[in-house]
Amino acid sequence: NAGVTQTPKFQVLKTGQSMTLQCAQDMNHNSMYWYRQDPGMGLRLIYYSASEGTTDKGEVPNGYNVSRLNKREFSLRLESAAPSQTSVYFCASSVGTGGKDEQFFGPGTRLTVL
Amino acid sequence: GQSLEQPSEVTAVEGAIVQINCTYQTSGFYGLSWYQQHDGGAPTFLSYNALDGLEETGRFSSFLSRSDSYGYLLLQELQMKDSASYFCAVSSPGGSYIPTFGRGTSLIVHP
Numbered sequence: 001n002a003g004v005t006q007t008p009k010f011q012v013l014k015t016g017q018s019m020t021l022q023c024a025q026d027m028n029h030n031s032m033y034w035y036r037q038d039p040g041m042g043l044r045l046i047y048y049s050a051s052e053g054t055t056d057k058g059e060v061p062n063g064y065n066v067s068r069l070n071k072r073e074f075s076l077r078l079e080s081a082a083p084s085q086t087s088v089y090f091c092a093s094s095v096g097t098g099g100k101d102e103q104f105f106g107p108g109t110r111l112t113v114l
Numbered sequence: 115g116q117s118l119e120q121p122s123e124v125t126a127v128e129g130a131i132v133q134i135n136c137t138y139q140t141s142g143f144y145g146l147s148w149y150q151q152h153d154g155g156a157p158t159f160l161s162y163n164a165l166d167g168l169e170e171t172g173r174f175s176s177f178l179s180r181s182d183s184y185g186y187l188l189l190q191e192l193q194m195k196d197s198a199s200y201f202c203a204v205s206s207p208g209g210s211y212i213p214t215f216g217r218g219t220s221l222i223v224h225p
Contacts, residue, residue, distance in 0.1 A: 033212070035215075040122070040217060040218075041217060042201060042215045042216055042217040042218050043157065043201065043215040044215075045212065045214075048212060058212075059214075090156060090157070100145060100147075100162040100164065101205070101211065101213075102147075102159040102162070103149075103157075103159065103213070104159075105156035105157050105158070106156060107155075107156050108156055
């Protein structure tokens with residue numbers, strides 16, 4: 001039982017390049033999330049998927065797109081990377097029942113955009 | 115929308131008790147969660163309060179006062195390994211029940 005896995009762990013991009021961050025969970029969770037974490041800013045929600053087949057914008061969606069490929073996988077795409085997108089990206093999943101809906105986080109992807 | 119306030123840093127000595135406060139403003143309220151994050155690591159869930167009062171889990175306790183829009187995390191018998199960042203998070207119906215995280219409190223435990 002691997003929990004939530006993310007690839008890659010580290011990435012360096014040049015401005016304007018594109019890339020996709022991959023996330024998978026093996027806990028049969030309904031909901032999945034993408035966050036970014038910047039120093040002193042806490043975790044900010046980029047996009048989420050409450051259930052397979054649905055996606056919604058979070059607090060900071062500009063410059064990103066997502067795909068809920070199936071129940072297990074939720075990917076985040078940067079179409080044209082900008083230095084402002086330098087951050088640590090966390091994927092998370094939860095059962096999705098609301099209330100005490102504990103989120104399980106992946107190990108993170110550390111992205112630098114030059 | 116939701117907003118949360120927590121201190122940016124708290125320091126304490128090993129063996130002591132420390133309290134990390136969190137005040138929130140939210141349109142509707144469902145629950146208050148706490149997460150722990152060590153440097154370079156992923157956040158991990160610690161506790162959840164939906165009702166007023168104290169929830170205890172080993173050395174950690176979490177308190178909520180809905181009327182005061184206030185909660186705290188209490189860490190007892192501090193250990194060096196408790197040095198980490200602690201985030202409070204509010205979930206509300208207005209936010210599709212998805213938690214909104216505070217900016218985090220860095221806890222530094224000294225020997």
